[in-house]
Amino acid sequence: MNRSLVLIAGLGLSMFFQTLASAGSLVIENVTLLSPELAQPLGNRYVLVRDGRIESVSDHPITAPAGARRLDGTGKYLTPGITDAHVHVSQAIGLPFGSNDPAIAAMEKSFFAQQPRSYLYFGVTQVLDPSNMKEKVDEFAAQPQHPDIYRCGAAPVVDGYPLIFIPPAVRHQIYNEYIFEPANAKEHPLPAGANPAEHTPEAVVDRIAASGARCVKVFIEDGFGGATDWPLISLDTLKRVRTAAKKHGLYVAAHANALDMQRRAIEANVDIIVHGIWNWNALDGQQGMPKEIADHLKTIHDRGILYQATLRVLPGVTDLLDPTLLDDPVYPKVVPPALLAWYHTEPAQWFKLEAFGPKVDAAAVVAGVRAANEHWATEEKGMRALRYLYELGQPMLLGSDTPSGPTYGNQPGYDTFREMQLMAASGIPLSAIFAAGTINNARQIGLDKDYGTVEKGKIANLLLLEANPLSSVEAWSKIDTVILRGEPIARETLAANAKP
Numbered sequence: 020m021n022r023s024l025v026l027i028a029g030l031g032l033s034m035f036f037q038t039l040a041s042a043g044s045l046v047i048e049n050v051t052l053l054s055p056e057l058a059q060p061l062g063n064r065y066v067l068v069r070d071g072r073i074e075s076v077s078d079h080p081i082t083a084p085a086g087a088r089r090l091d092g093t094g095k096y097l098t099p100g101i102t103d104a105h106v107h108v109s110q111a112i113g114l115p116f117g118s119n120d121p122a123i124a125a126m127e128k129s130f131f132a133q134q135p136r137s138y139l140y141f142g143v144t145q146v147l148d149p150s151n152m153k154e155k156v157d158e159f160a161a162q163p164q165h166p167d168i169y170r171c172g173a174a175p176v177v178d179g180y181p182l183i184f185i186p187p188a189v190r191h192q193i194y195n196e197y198i199f200e201p202a203n204a205k206e207h208p209l210p211a212g213a214n215p216a217e218h219t220p221e222a223v224v225d226r227i228a229a230s231g232a233r234c235v236k237v238f239i240e241d242g243f244g245g246a247t248d249w250p251l252i253s254l255d256t257l258k259r260v261r262t263a264a265k266k267h268g269l270y271v272a273a274h275a276n277a278l279d280m281q282r283r284a285i286e287a288n289v290d291i292i293v294h295g296i297w298n299w300n301a302l303d304g305q306q307g308m309p310k311e312i313a314d315h316l317k318t319i320h321d322r323g324i325l326y327q328a329t330l331r332v333l334p335g336v337t338d339l340l341d342p343t344l345l346d347d348p349v350y351p352k353v354v355p356p357a358l359l360a361w362y363h364t365e366p367a368q369w370f371k372l373e374a375f376g377p378k379v380d381a382a383a384v385v386a387g388v389r390a391a392n393e394h395w396a397t398e399e400k401g402m403r404a405l406r407y408l409y410e411l412g413q414p415m416l417l418g419s420d421t422p423s424g425p426t427y428g429n430q431p432g433y434d435t436f437r438e439m440q441l442m443a444a445s446g447i448p449l450s451a452i453f454a455a456g457t458i459n460n461a462r463q464i465g466l467d468k469d470y471g472t473v474e475k476g477k478i479a480n481l482l483l484l485e486a487n488p489l490s491s492v493e494a495w496s497k498i499d500t501v502i503l504r505g506e507p508i509a510r511e512t513l514a515a516n517a518k519p
């Protein structure tokens with residue numbers, strides 16, 4: 020190609036990009052604006068979006084750039100998109116691991132294609148995945164429509180949770196990022212062939228930082244249910260992880276949900292505990308707020324440690340026992356049709372069997388969970404603890420931990436919404452839930468320059484709602500349009516059962 024042809028081609032390209040840019044402008048007209056930094060909603064606002072960012076917010080009609088699209092916001096509410104700061108995008112929910120069945124593979128494929136759209140369907144425009152599955156995160160981000168995704172790196176100890184669920188012979192190959200824990204050296208030595216220098220807390224954190232993660236996740240877990248003998252991370256190792264993480268400007272997120280485990284997290288001065296406290300150890304049967312739990316929560320608050328309640332974790336498992344679960348009219352919106360049909364089959368009940376055994380009294384468990392959630396002030400420990408923290412002035416955060424296990428009781432997007440419903444049921448005011456899912460989460464991940472409010476300069480990931488989320492939590496499921504980097508997407512086109 021000669022030089023003038025190159026020039027012409029270049030000119031054509033730049034004109035093409037200019038056209039794209041103006042086509043990328045959007046004006047949202049006459050809308051009621053809800054943004055967490057505002058004391059109250061602002062009516063009759065006009066929001067101009069250009070090149071994926073908010074350019075201006077005005078209280079009078081604005082002249083739209085040529086070619087700009089318009090969205091009539093009359094009678095509707097404009098909010099920032101929701102951030103769910105605890106999701107796991109690497110699991111095709113409910114499907115068995117390591118199957119060679121082509122039908123299962125096809126369902127997996129459809130799950131991963133739909134998953135980002137299901138988050139968007141519920142207004143979740145940013146997610147954070149705190150596990151190590153970089154490939155799956157990249158696959159999520161390669162889908163044509165997807166929330167902005169960020170990740171942490173996970174640092175389990177040799178043989179510890181969550182590796183304990185992978186067969187011993189392959190666990191350290193499947194999941195090759197792990198820390199050698201000297202305190203467990205005798206029973207849980209470094210796997211044969213592993214280089215000790217690569218599995219110190221410092222070496223693991225260095226690699227996590229180099230991978231582009233925003234945080235390091237540690238697991239403080241000595242066993243589920245009655246178990247207390249899983250290999251545990253020591254306080255000394257936790258402190259080394261923290262020091263190494265700070266060197267790289269990463270924050271430390273700790274999995275811990277029992278009183279003794281959360282105490283260790285506090286002692287190690289982690290930045291955030293990513294589960295609510297629902298195991299009160301010896302205090303489990305107590306009503307109200309036992310002093311020891313109150314003191315513990317006050318310590319969390321006083322030390323400035325953040326706290327994600329993840330209220331949906333336990334109900335997400337017990338939901339499997341609910342015979343009406345799969346009749347939920349939302350399921351066809353977030354689960355691909357073939358997968359939903361499969362959930363009804365016998366093989367799909369494998370995790371239910373594993374979790375509850377064949378003889379469980381399903382009706383009794385379901386009724387018990389419902390009653391506990393309803394009478395949370397005396398019954399449900401996680402909800403009680405969250406409410407107590409709120410009253411102390413703790414900033415609320417939103418993390419659904421979807422899926423918390425291989426349970427089809429957790430579904431992408433839908434569980435974020437249900438987490439908000441449970442927060443509301445715990446007596447958390449709607450304004451605090453709004454802040455949790457928007458500015459507080461953005462700040463927690465260190466992304467509040469880009470997300471969390473409807474203000475000039477922020478990324479235009481926005482929601483046009485049909486109802487006011489400061490009047491009812493249900494408004495978070497009354498979405499008209501999801502705006503993704505300035506691109507308006509009609510909600511129903513995101514449904515798993517949408518006509519192409």
Ligand SMILES: [Zn+2]
Nearest residue numbers: 105107420423
């Ligand atoms: Zn999790």
